[in-house]
Amino acid sequence: MILLLQSSRTLCKLRGKESLDYAQTTGEAVTYFLEEQNLLRNKRLFLKKASGVLINFFLITTQFGFCCVYFVFIGISFQQVLEDVYGVSLRKEVAIAIFVPLVIVATWIRNLDELAPLSTIANICIAFSLLVIVYDEMERFLTDREDIKAAVRVPGGVKLATYQTLPLFFGGVAFAFEGIGVVLPLENKMRRPEHAVSVVTVGMTMVVLLYMFFGVLGYLAFGAKIEASITFNLSSDNSVEKIFFSLAKLYYAYAIFAGYLLQFYVPMDFLEVPLYSRLRLHHLEYRFPHRRNWVFSTFQILFRLTVVLITAGIAVSLPDLEDLISLVGAFSCSALAFIIPPCLEMLTVFPQRKSRRWWLPLFVKDIAITVTGIVGFLFGTYSTLVNIVEYFRKNG
Secondary structure: OHHHHHHHHHHHHHHOOOOOOHHHHHHHHHHHHHHHHOOOHHHHHHHHHHHHHHHHHHHHHHHHHHHHHHHHHHHHHHHHHHHHHHOOOOOHHHHHHHHHHHHHHHOOOOOHHHHHHHHHHHHHHHHHHHHHHHHHHHHHHHOOOOOOOOHHHOOOOOOOOOHHHHHHHHHHHHHHOHHHHHHHHHHHHOOOHHHHHHHHHHHHHHHHHHHHHHHHHHHHHHHHHOOOOHHHHOOOOOHHHHHHHHHHHHHHHHHHHHHHHHHHHHHHHHHHHHHHHHOOHHHHHHHOHHHHHHHHHHHHHHHHHHHHHHHHHHHHHOOOHHHHHHHHHHHHHHHHHHHHHHHHHHHHHHHHOOOHHHHHHHHHHHHHHHHHHHHHHHHHHHHHHHHHHHHHHHOO
């Protein structure tokens, strides 16, 4: 994220731009490098457009992949709450379908600023849910009941993973650090964009520490029985605990709902303008001047409705939340978060190289990150696809 922010800011100064999104940053980096090295003069415009299309492809698959995962999470959470509290058994597909109309209406929000209050409430909900999760885990560490005792207190309950599961782990980690697509849009919306790197550094340091703490604590508590989301492990026979666990699941489901809207905003931000231009909506607005806003709003609502239905359909059709998380993380997130940002820094810095002592460590670092991303991309995507194909083969 920091490499992306720094590369974008450097290119803004070099190219005289006020702001750049991810695709524009990549296109400008490629063009700048080719111009400084006096290479491929006739192919520069094509490569600039091609690199932008590639970034937008990965952004679209990443953000919509998040939306698919979020639909599954919301559906399973609601399904579990109904079963725990009311004893009502509901299929995952039906649970997801119940929330589709609500999501459709919410995606009509067009301004990122209007999502800020929802995000603030979501953070409060997450804080409450995390406290409930820690309480449940601590109870498992301290209790004498054999049926809920923590995995670390049971012989053989906690095992180290094998190398075969590393690709899936990489995909899960890449998915967890999902903010790479919203970094530049958020920076461009900040009142003081120069503070973006500091904000990302502080924020992601806190996120990393929280991930480490809750990841290790959760695995020590549940071992191999841990679910794709630890909230799915919350269960109790105690009526008071059951209420708190259900609230934690519902609050987290709301937080994920708010996250859906934020992730949905990013691809809409750069998909709608070219789409409406290609559909020539301005001709309709010209022919119906008194209904200008009505024409535009109708097309926007229909387009967003279609996209939500597609993400819901994918969420319903894919079998397992864990595999879906790993697939999105390995395929799209690794490209956007591990492979492309260090390449952007190399393209931006290389023409400005001063001495070997200055640029060699930087290139070693960037190449190491890039190679890690490529390996994770290939093996993570392959392993996840094998799991999904195997699931469909077993279940017809």
